[in-house]
Amino acid sequence: MVTSSTVRISSRKSQLALVQTHWVQAELSKAHPDRQFDVVTMSTQGDKILDVALAKIGDKGLFTKELEVSMLTKESDLAVHSLKDLPTNLPEGLILGAITEREDPADALVVHEKLKDKTLATLPSGTVVGTSSLRRLAQLRHYYPHLTFKDVRGNLNTRLQKLDAGEYDALILAAAGLRRLGMGDRVHEVIDSEISLHAVGQGALGIECRAEDPDILALFAPIIHYPTTQRCLAERAFLRELEGGCQVPIGVHTSIDGNKLTLKGIVASLDGQTLVQGAVTGDLGSPETIGADLAEDLKSKGAQDILNKIFAEVRA
Numbered sequence: 001m002v003t004s005s006t007v008r009i010s011s012r013k014s015q016l017a018l019v020q021t022h023w024v025q026a027e028l029s030k031a032h033p034d035r036q037f038d039v040v041t042m043s044t045q046g047d048k049i050l051d052v053a054l055a056k057i058g059d060k061g062l063f064t065k066e067l068e069v070s071m072l073t074k075e076s077d078l079a080v081h082s083l084k085d086l087p088t089n090l091p092e093g094l095i096l097g098a099i100t101e102r103e104d105p106a107d108a109l110v111v112h113e114k115l116k117d118k119t120l121a122t123l124p125s126g127t128v129v130g131t132s133s134l135r136r137l138a139q140l141r142h143y144y145p146h147l148t149f150k151d152v153r154g155n156l157n158t159r160l161q162k163l164d165a166g167e168y169d170a171l172i173l174a175a176a177g178l179r180r181l182g183m184g185d186r187v188h189e190v191i192d193s194e195i196s197l198h199a200v201g202q203g204a205l206g207i208e209c210r211a212e213d214p215d216i217l218a219l220f221a222p223i224i225h226y227p228t229t230q231r232c233l234a235e236r237a238f239l240r241e242l243e244g245g246c247q248v249p250i251g252v253h254t255s256i257d258g259n260k261l262t263l264k265g266i267v268a269s270l271d272g273q274t275l276v277q278g279a280v281t282g283d284l285g286s287p288e289t290i291g292a293d294l295a296e297d298l299k300s301k302g303a304q305d306i307l308n309k310i311f312a313e314v315r316a
């Protein structure tokens with residue numbers, strides 16, 4: 001008889017990463033009561049470098065590389081990521097094995113107590129809004145040029161402490177992260193997709209594993225969420241075609257109607273002056289074609305020029 005070995009799940013150590021990893025561990029344990037699932041934690045580069053703006057360090061695998069190395073060296077068997085932190089091109093030998101059901105992918109406004117009677121639309125001129133995302137910055141600057149945007153780093157708790165201490169008047173954060181941490185009450189306003197499209201993969205979890213490991217891959221069937229998967233594959237194909245990572249002002253929104261999937265996308269200039277946008281509807285079964293078609297559409301409208309300019313500025 002062959003005894004199945006323990007499955008080792010690698011995770012970052014942040015509170016959000018651990019909540020997400022423990023959720024996947026519990027779901028896998030429920031689906032496979034005969035197997036043992038252990039969690040192995042590690043710090044990534046993105047957790048260590050906290051004094052440099054994310055946009056400057058670049059994003060290629062900043063929050064994923066150490067986890068990937070541990071799978072390639074067989075010190076772990078799978079890794080749980082916030083899908084939006086997982087680059088669209090994975091290292092040789094690793095694949096995106098599963099995408100689980102998405103939380104609300106929208107961004108949220110979180111405000112200091114003194115602004116509790118305001119909304120995004122009524123924030124006073126000069127309000128200091130913390131965000132580390134060029135995507136949020138560019139889109140919000142377009143509609144609310146009177147606000148002051150300031151970079152903010154650190155995990156969710158650190159950011160909220162900085163807000164409460166008065167270093168910022170408001171923050172823009174993913175609603176999903178706050179809710180997963182049981183801090184949904186800090187969501188002051190969910191930002192409408194007409195104002196700001198969310199990041200590719202936001203609110204979903206991606207499980208990465210070795211491409212040639214059928215034993216591990218077979219475990220995922222019960223936890224894969226089909227609609228989320230199709231939406232995220234369309235979003236990731238769009239981003240891949242534009243050669244952008246998490247740290248570029250690219251936003252998306254997806255919706256499903258029967259067997260049709262609609263993907264909306266935006267590429268914004270950093271000053272918020274130029275927004276190139278479009279939408280493509282296609283077959284739910286071919287999400288990557290939809291993503292690639294939308295990327296072509298936005299390129300024909302000038303998206304590549306915006307991106308090239310940003311790469312030159314940010315890396316300067």
Ligand SMILES: NCc1[nH]cc(CCC(=O)O)c1CC(=O)O
Pocket residue numbers: 082083084085172173174176177201202203204
């Ligand atoms: N880049 C950091 C990060 N990665 C995932 C989330 C939140 C949860 C998610 O989008 O799945 C966050 C924080 C944020 O953007 O506010």
